[in-house]
Amino acid sequence: MTTLIVICVLALAVVVFVVSIYNKLVTLKNRFENAFSQIEVQLQRRYDLIPNLIETVKGYMKHERETLEAVIQARNQAAGSLKTASQNPGDAGAIAGLAGAEGLLGGALGRLFALSESYPDLKADKNMANLQEELSSTENKVAFSRQAFNDAVTNYNTYKQTFPPVLFSSAFGHAEDATLLEFESEKIADAPKVQF
């Protein structure tokens, strides 16, 4: 009888322990997914601003259609990747796709701003100045929420790679490491710097 009770208690203790690991994995995963929704809000805001930017710029830069179209195309592509990534922020491919698309968009925007340097009227436009400010402040917010996301991802990855969680993580559906979101190409991580 005593042995039965001892076995029951031991089994129960193990169950409680494993359940706590499971819960912690879920909590950490939720945390980084939540952090991604922060990035999503800011990136979405940026994508919403770009059509306004193009609208403003179009009147001045009549001969730069190619550049403008490149920006629009990059913006649409990035918006698409964002949608895919927000479905599953833990998916390495989706995150890499978003990072690539963001890199392209950053490059296209950079070229647009560089070109705008040679249009004095455009530089004097108040609407343009507002949009610039808005874009660069959104850029700061993206960078900041990206840092929070990467911290949360690192936390999650570290936890599931340590012992004992490493024994259970794949059984509980946490096999894949989450991927850090880095915008390395074309320096999108910095705000586009355009002097007026």
Next chain:
Amino acid sequence: MDFFAQQDKARTKTVYLVLLFCGALVCITLAIFCLFSLVGQNQRDLKDLAWTPVLLVQCGLGTLIVVGLASLGRIASLSGGGSVVAQSLGGKVIPPTTNNPNEKRILNIVEEMAIASGTPVPPVYLIEERGINAFAAGYSPNDAVVGITRGCSEKLNREQLQGVVAHEFSHILNGDMRLNIRLTGFIFGIVFLSRIGHVMMRLSGGSRRRSSNNKGGAGLVIIGIGLFAIGMVGGFFGSLIRAAVSRQREFLADASAVQFTRNPSGIAGALKRIGGFSTGSKIQASDAGDYCHMFFGSALNSMFATHPPLALRIRKIEPNWTDQYPDTDGILEKADPQAEGIVGFAGSISDSSPKPRAKKKKAGNKVEVVDSKSFISSFTGPSQDQVKEAATLISLIPSNILFLSKEPFGARCVLLSLLIDSNDTKFRKMQIQEISSAIDQSTADLTGKVYLKIRKLNSNLKFVLIEQCAAPLKQLSNTQQKEFTRVAESLILVDQRIDLFEWSFQKVIDQHLQSKEIANALHGRSSLKSRLPECTLFLGALAHFGKNEGGPKPAFEKGFRALSRSRPANLPVRSKCTPEKLEAALPRLQKMNSMAKRSFLDACAKTAEYDGKIAEEEIQILRGLSSALACPVGPIIRNS
């Protein structure tokens, strides 16, 4: 209704429940003892043990350990914070920058209610369900979330929504969520017995087939069936108790909602619309069963109803109701985008035309001394005046600053800008320099810009702004939070001293960010008498800083008399009432029991209100103090 009394009541109730649960454990132990003895009588190796005290003790210990561990495990997994619950119900956070008028309206209502009751603004989750329902989840006001269904946002008008949100806030303030989580955990622990029984039945069923003449196997089956039955019966009665408790809390929350809004037609109207809706308040999500007690209307129909019948709830609010439900299916409420202050591109700090959010805008930010109506009312949950005042206060803050304070990056800059020294250019430069070197240039630039906009706000508004920033601040990662607290500290210390505002700023932020010691403060046991010197110090500080006509003495004595009539009131000298001394006194004050805290805060209010005016410094002391004691306090109402 009184916040402290409710908290105390909730705690007493918890004690009853624990006693009830202990009783249940004794019954279960006896049942298991009888079960083992009955089975053991017929078996050789157990015969001597049957009906002996030794077996009784063993059964008791075993039950205690099994049920206790299972309960604790379940409670721990349910205490993961409100966001876990909201997500498992399929909720998505409404981004504060939303452009959907209906979503914006919910955010505004929640914000006003939070500021009126002095709790941090909780994140709001939208659940894509047609039923009209809402819930509050979380272990404490600090990790609470509010969830609203799509149906709720579209089928109710503003005053009805306000009633629903007030109902949910009553759950948050009364500590109902904690009570419910504990109950659910206990029930799970008891039902766990039946799971063990089930496993035993299946195990021995398998072994019996192999050796049909095994008497031990048969015993195991009987024990399994017995355990299964005991667990089930226990769980049944447990659920009945939980449902009964939950129904009482719903009535209380309805009553509080009327009290917060002084508008019975709001909550009654919401309930009627549920009654007249073909979908009612049903929630389809598969996890709804686990959380049904948290909802506004009953999520499921079952005999263990966690909510009283709709008609009964409506009649408690409106006794003359004629049993008429509106035809909700045809109703579609649309919020007015202008009135809810949808910010399009006006969010940029450089934008020169901020749209006023409320219809009436009052001038006069530079109020040095505010008249107070009644501060004590702040401790009894938000009053209707405070809910209105919250809306006015929010409208006094520049809208682009409000917009910034809704996401982490901006909120951090707003908070840092509150610490910028407004008197000395030299220190100001050093502070901006410090931000740019410790964080980065863009943060420093934005902080400088925000500072220019907020420097003229009075303390009351500054604390409203801090509450606004609290929720986004919690979204920072640990590293970012550490960086923030470090920079904030160095900004405070740049002039080598801590002033009162800086002190209370730290207290409020501490409560929002880590709140470990403040969580401990909830469970104090010490009496008021043993903490009289510390209380005296705070009253003295309030009296000295109060700028009362006729000196600090009468104000101090008025407060002190509320604490003790027998002892002599010795006003501490002014030089003793520094933020450092106040800080040193805090840990001992936090250990007081909640009724002592209430009397103490009442006394503080008496001193502060002595001449009918509350000075800036007094607001700062009261705010810092109430944060440190984990007692939410709403904004101080001005007579205007």
